[in-house]
Amino acid sequence: MMRLITSGAGALLGGLMMLAGVTGPAAAQGTGSATLDAVKTRGQVLCGMSGSVPGFSLPDSQGVMRGLDADTCRAVTAAALGDAAKVKFVATTTQNRFTALQSGEVDMLSRSTTWTLGREGNLGLMFAWVNYYDGTGFLVKKSSGVKAAKEMDGATICVQPGTSTELAINDYYRLNKMKFTPILIQDQAEIQGAFLSGRCDAYSTDASALATFRFSQGPKADELLLLPDIISKEPLGAVVRKGDDKWFDVVRWTFAAMITAEEKGITQANVESFLTSTDPDIRRLLGIEGDMGKALGLDNKWAFNVIKAVGNLGEMWDRNITPMGVPRGINNLWTKGGLQYAPPLR
Amino acid sequence: MSETVVTASSIPAGGNKAPPAGMVGPWAWLKANLFNSWLSTATTLLLGYLILRAAVGFIDWAFIHAIWTVPYSAKGVPDTSSCQNAKEVGACWAVIGDKYRLILFGRYPYEEQWRPALCVVLFIGLYIVSAMRRFWRKELALIWIVTLSAIFILMGGGLFGLKEVQNDYWGGLPITLILATFGIACAFPLSILVALGRRSTKLPAVKLLCVLYVELIRGVPLISVLFMASVMFPLFMPAGVNIDKLLRAQIAVILFAAAYLAEVVRGGLQSLPKGQYEAADALGLSYWHKTGLIILPQALKLVIPPLVNTFIGFFKDTSLVLIIGLFDLLTMGKVALSDPPWQSFSTEVYIALAIIYIGFCFAMSNYSRGLERELGRGERR
Secondary structure (H helix, E strand, O other), rough: OHHHHHHHHHHHHHHHHHHHHHHHEEEEEOOOOOOHHHHHHHHOOEEEEEOOOOOEEEEOOOOOOOOHHHHHHHHHHHHHHHHHHHEEEEEOOOOOOOOOOOHHOOOOOEEEEOOOOOOHHHOEEEEEEEEEEEEEEEEEEHHHHOOOOHHOEEEEEEOOOOOOHHHHHHHHHOOOOOEEEEEEEOOOOHHHHHHHHHOOOOEEEEHHHHHHHHHHHHHHHEEEEOOOOOOOOOEEEEEOOOOHHHHHHHHHHHHHHHHHHHHHOOOOOOHHHHHHHOOHHHHHOOOOOHHHHHHHHOOOOHHHHHHHHHOOOHHHHHOOOHHHHOOOHHOOOOHHHEEEEEOOOO | OHHOOOOOOHHOOOOOOOOOOOOOHHHHHHHOOOOOHHHHHHHHHHHHHHHHHHHHHHHHHHHHEEEEEEEEEEOOEEEOOHHHHHHOOOOHHHHHHHHHHHHHOOOOOOHHHHHHHHHHHHHHHHHHHHHOHHOOOHHHHHHHHHHHHHHHHHHHHHOOOOOOOOOHHEEHHHHHHHHHHHHHHHHHHHHHHHHHHHOOOOOOOHHHHHHHHHHHHHHHOHHHHHHHHHHHHHHHOOOOOOOOOHHHHHHHHHHHHHHOOOOOOHHHHOOOHHHHHHHHHHOOOOHHHHHHHHHHHHHHOOHHHHHHHHHHHHHHHHHHHHHHHHEEEHHHHHHHHHHHHOOOOOHHHHHHHHHHHHHHHHHHHHHHHHHHHHHHHHHOO
């Protein structure tokens, strides 16, 4: 049902965009990007996030939004407007997130959303970059003696119904010709309780959430084991509307700038000291040389502002994900065995 | 038949002697109600034991073994290991101490949180004033308008040197109170009109419209109305036009509440004897005079219990707005619980939330009982 509605929505949106296209040229005197122009006039980036996922976007006790997704919003805002404080966090749910983006209620979505062909093809959206390479994992009790997913033939597994996790487990077990009994529980607190009380042998969802849950158990965390097997790919990324390539570029290159900064050892704290650097890559990145910012329709100091506001990609990770007890793994830089590789800024 | 007849002569003479000891007082009551037979004595003892055990267990958990504060690291991260170790044994009220402002006021800027706090006080004051019959005059409408505008200015800011706070940052108790108060305040008059329209005999088109509206809204769950408002509605709007999310949810709640209230009011209208209508007509009153002076006062009095029932229901239903990304009191509780150090202390948070909800709902039901008593004085038999 939802699929039907959303693809219908896509068609409707397409119609609206064609309408907008008629009046387009007159409005294209600014940066050539309707979204970026709107952002600049408004003085605010409307960034859709969840607001209830620890490590990604969750208000702290003072109500300030913290997390990887929240910092992604801040980074893009710093690039577009020079001031990360001009971000406006718009809470979206899993159901209304895509509509919010399609209808222009938000400028971008940074809401631990998996990049899939279906979403890009059907919904009129584009994934600009991946800020977290996640995957479906299993959490078991150490006392069970299970060390790998392959040993779990006939196991009972607690899983949330209707999620991509459920699909991934079904595929995995079918592929490996094993059997399992799913225990479907909707509520997250309830599912965790069921797992701890021993109603199921394993608890399965995104590995990041499992690690966070394990970490939340405090002293009892050592009794739980996150299996090394990751059985599906869940690249979580920042999403924009199709049809506004320049805005897409801004979001994508914001990531590239943060990755480059990490490669070069530029951090939030020491970015000022690099302003006198002689490295041409750094000079171009920080806007001392060339017109990289202008090419994006931004200020030449855009990347400097991003680093000043949120730091490089590694700092973002250390600030938000490391406290959850999740190792960086494949989310590391390509030079350290990870997947984060930025094209050159030149 | 004849044994049941008590004649005057069968009552012993002697005037107002006190009944024999053991027939009145708490002991007698206990004896008559709790220990009057074998079975009831056993049931009383068993239940008494269970209640006592549960109460002792709860007090032990909630107070004696409870942990009220936890140490914080230099970075401000709470160290909850003492709570984790005491789990199942004692409550960890430190979670409330750490998160109460987030739960009550959501993401509202921390330094400005006196504003939503003042709004909550204004709301409660407004309820108290409206509840007192002394204030039931035309000026009450004025008080409502002034207070509600004050609440909006306080929450939104941008005027009188208050910092502007967009409503995406509102959350917690103020959202619940705004949705419930505006919902009921706007839905109630609307529902009276719809109920009257549905009973109309002279305006078939209006009647049809009212029937359609009520049946359509009653035919779908509140969640789907909210969904329409938040997911479908923006797609029908021209690009770039966005109606505020809170307003959309508020309108959905009003429309939904009005349909239900309309049926309650209609029940009251139908229960009035026909003679009342005819008498009013005979006096030559116009339709609006008849309705306002004769019919509605009686009809509404009759339906106070179901009305309050619906009010209470809607006060709690406002928590459904979480599905469209608005953070009311209950949702903020859940958000506070997502924080990894506190994830396993949901019981404490839910108990605290339950106390707030019970406070409001109990006040409503208590007040309605008092109101019923007061308005029903003339009919006491």
